[in-house]
Amino acid sequence: MPDDQRQQDPAERLEQLLRQQDVFAYGISHDLRAPLRAIETFSALLARNSGDRLDETGRDHLQRIRDAAARMGGLIELLLDLSRVDRAEFADEPVDLGLLFGLAAAELQEAEPGRCAHVEIAPDLWVRGDERLLRQLATQLVRNAWNFSEGDVRIVVTGERDGGMREVVVRDHGRGFDMRYARKLFEPFQRLHAPEEGAGSGIGLAIASRVAERHGGRIRAESVPGEGSTFRVTLPAADAPDEHAS
Ligand SMILES: Nc1ncnc2c1ncn2[C@@H]1O[C@H](COP(=O)(O)OP(=O)(O)OP(=O)(O)O)[C@@H](O)[C@H]1O
Ligand SMILES: [Mg+2]
Structure with missing residues (x-):
């Protein structure tokens, strides 16, 4: 060496x-x-x-x-x-992650108006980072919650600040997955479901986890098969911009 x-x-x-x-x-x-x-x-x-x-x-x-x-x-x-x-170039700015989750859910609802979606997003999910990359992260997580749920979709997004970081938690009540393979989900082309159950190419979570890493954060997944999945994303926290500031 x-x-x-x-x-x-x-x-x-x-x-x-x-x-x-x-x-x-x-x-x-x-x-x-x-x-x-x-x-x-x-x-x-x-x-x-x-x-x-x-x-x-x-x-x-x-x-x-x-x-x-x-x-x-x-x-x-x-x-x-x-x-x-x-x-990609990286713009470091305050980003309203809640808004990005809401946009992703609205796009899916528009594409599939026949499915009833209950989407709850907590206020003040401000983080620091690149809006374009964070939009990809939000889209991939919401798309998965959508694709791996049968019939009506329920997605709840909450967040908690821990010092300089914020943990954003995305929960669904879909099919869930076997926890033994939880780490595999973030590798490219790894899928735990069949295409008929909602699986695509297996690249979405690899993209989401690289976006989190590029921000100095990470993603973890938990699930109870048949009850739903929870994805925890840690990202640098930002304060909500003061609307009254000129
Ligand atoms: N919310 C979820 N509920 C249950 N299983 C999930 C969920 N999100 C991901 N998975 C499992 O992890 C696998 C990998 O997810 P990923 O988003 O990388 O790929 P994909 O959704 O199959 O395809 P792509 O995102 O490229 O269209 C999925 O195929 C599925 O088995
Ligand atoms: Mg996906």
Whole structure:
């Protein structure tokens, strides 16, 4: 091991390794896009120009290649979205997290007016950070509460200040999950439910937890299967801006 690494503080070394891993993931995802685009383009040309010379089995195989390439393209874009959380510019300002949770719930309600949503959000959930990133965090948590509940949705968001940090707690009364896998949820592409039960690509919580980490905070999850889930997000606290100040 080189001398400079041996003398390094373990926490610093870990951070350096994680950064290297991230640069690697970003580089690979980025570079995979060009050959994938070639597969997509040439298989589309093959289908258009020579499709009628293939028999039914041949056309079916070609379609499967095109579907698989499209799925792979989607996964690469998700990995790039994840890397962008660490790369995006960071604006440090007071943000009304309660408002962001409310907006996310309103968007879902508008998209699915047939479901009845009871959303309770405590006042004064002010935190310090980047509004665009925090909006992604709120959206992912509310979307999960929504997707992993059957029928009517109940979401309660509360918060408590602890010194310089604020713990924001998001509770739902949905399917819940098996606590043995609680840590896995935050890894990319890990899902504990089937698509028919509401699961998507398994990237949402990885994005949410990176947003919390980028703010110097974190997320933890608890659940009782069949009764609901609770997500606890710790973020730097901010005071509500004084409305009367000029
Ligand atoms: N509120 C919740 N209640 C029950 N299970 C949950 C909840 N939130 C997340 N999970 C479990 O954790 C898994 C990972 O969540 P995550 O948001 O990362 O992925 P996803 O929702 O499946 O897909 P995506 O967010 O990419 O559309 C989910 O598939 C689900 O099994
Ligand atoms: Mg999700």
